[in-house]
Amino acid sequence: MNAFTIDQYGPPTAFSATKLSTPLLGAKEVLIKVHAAGFNPLDYKVRRGDLKSVIRISFPKVLGSDVAGTVMGVGSEVTTLQPNDEVYAMLPAPHFGGYAEYVAVDAKHIALKPKNLSFEEASSIPIAGLTAWQALRTKGNITQGSRVLINGASGGVGTFAVQIAKDVGAQITGVCSAANTELVKGLGATDVIDYRLQDFTKLPYQYDVVFDAVGNxxxxxxxxxxxxxxxxxxxxxxxxxxLNQTLSIFGGRKSKIMMVQADREDLYQLAQFAEADMLKPVIQKVYDATKKDLVEAHQQLEGGHTVGKLVMRMNFPDADEE
Ligand SMILES: NC(=O)c1ccc[n+]([C@@H]2O[C@H](COP(=O)([O-])OP(=O)(O)OC[C@H]3O[C@@H](n4cnc5c(N)ncnc54)[C@H](OP(=O)(O)O)[C@@H]3O)[C@@H](O)[C@H]2O)c1
Known part of the structure; x- marks a missing residue:
């Protein structure tokens, strides 16, 4: 199969277009033909080696955590999916494997793709959508009327977070740069703050939940x-x-760190919201499956100012000739 690999940690140009064996299928796994792969900042952090003390990978490595595609085969113990199902999935660390024509994934990380979204749109959801969902619904427990501030409201996580908060009826303040004000308002924020003009941590208001999707x-x-x-x-x-997460157990105000989980049930919930037109991915650009485009996508990711999501259409130049 066609795939992009890295042979060592390095810059965006470290990727090689290569041929690998199609993955073998374990009993609990599903073989997906990948039609689109979503990009996340995690991808460049792993590529650079920033996370090598916590995410151990071997080379050559296929990166990529988010995919949407068609089920080609299921392992002997899989009862939830069948061939030809259209699915989307989060491929957890350290396995990854999304930048390839095929990937084998544990069935517990896969859900049926939202029917009303394209493969490109669906592939943009998993990590960012799950992070937003688990932060606001699971950790933040937001409900109708909750006062929520979202830092990084125009990014991958933030654009999903604003929509999820709106869907439960929260009052939303979004923080982003001025160019993205109208986008964030359109997604559901009532107030938008330009972090370049105003320090939101000095606002004279109080929130039930502050979701720092930027991480700063x-x-x-x-x-x-x-x-x-x-x-x-x-x-x-x-x-x-x-440290704050541990210490805040004893105080009134809590501090919680997001560690996104590749949870099928949460992917199912996100798909329900998408199908009810309550969640629509914002996609800045769809790239082609060429090394030139992959390098460009990683350069854009590393810039830290992506509007919504970036995805790659898995149209390898010679895929039809195989
Ligand atoms: N721990 C976890 O489980 C987990 C899960 C998902 C993501 N993350 C991390 O969360 C971060 C965000 O992920 P993402 O996918 O949303 O990234 P992204 O798509 O690159 O979005 C980043 C956003 O941050 C905004 N931004 C940049 N500098 C800012 C600043 N100084 N103040 C406020 N906003 C600023 C940008 O908005 P403007 O363009 O308007 O400046 C951009 O929209 C990344 O570091 C990622 O690795 C962690």
Missing amino acids: QTLSSCKSILSKKGIFITTGVSFTNV
Whole structure:
């Protein structure tokens, strides 16, 4: 099969277009023909070796955590899916494998694709959508009327988070740069703050949940904008945030770190929201499955200012000739 691999940690140009054997299927696994793969900041962090002390990979490695495609075969113990099902999945670390024509995934990480979305749209959801869902619904427990502030509201996680908060009837303040104000308002935020003009941690308001999807804040920096029982949730896995998570068990205001889980039930819930037109991916660009485009996508990701999501259509140039 066609795939992109890295042979060592390195810059975006470290990828090679190559041929690999189609993965063998384990008893609990499903073989997916990948039609589209979503990109996440995790991809470039693993490619650069930033996470090598916590995510151990061997080379050559196929990166990529988010896919949408068609089921080609199921392992002997899989009862939930069958060939020709259209699915989407999060491929957990350290296995990954999304930047390839085929991937074998444990069935517990796969759900049926939202019927009303394209493969490209569906492939943009897993990590970012699950992170937003698990942060706001599972950790933040937001409900109708909750006052929620979302830092990084125009990014991959943030664009899903604003929509999920709107769907439950929360009052939303989004933080992003000025160029994305109208986008974030359109997704459901009532107030939008340009972080380049105003420090949101100094606002004279209090929120039930502050979701730091950028990962550049702490409980201390957000304390004055949290209500007495408010919850600070962050995607930033820093020493301070780990310590605060433990210490805040004893205080009124809580600090929680997001560690996204590849959960089939949550993917199912996200698909339900999408099919009810309550969740629509924002996609900045769909790339082709060429090395040139893959390099460009990783450069864009590393810039840290993607609007919504980036995805790759798995149209390998010579795939039809095989
Ligand atoms: N721990 C976990 O389980 C987990 C899961 C998912 C993601 N993450 C991490 O969460 C972070 C965000 O992920 P993502 O997929 O949403 O990334 P992304 O798509 O690259 O979005 C980043 C967003 O951050 C905004 N931003 C950049 N600098 C900012 C600043 N100084 N203040 C406020 N906003 C700023 C950008 O908005 P503008 O363009 O408007 O500036 C952009 O929309 C990444 O570091 C990722 O690795 C962690």
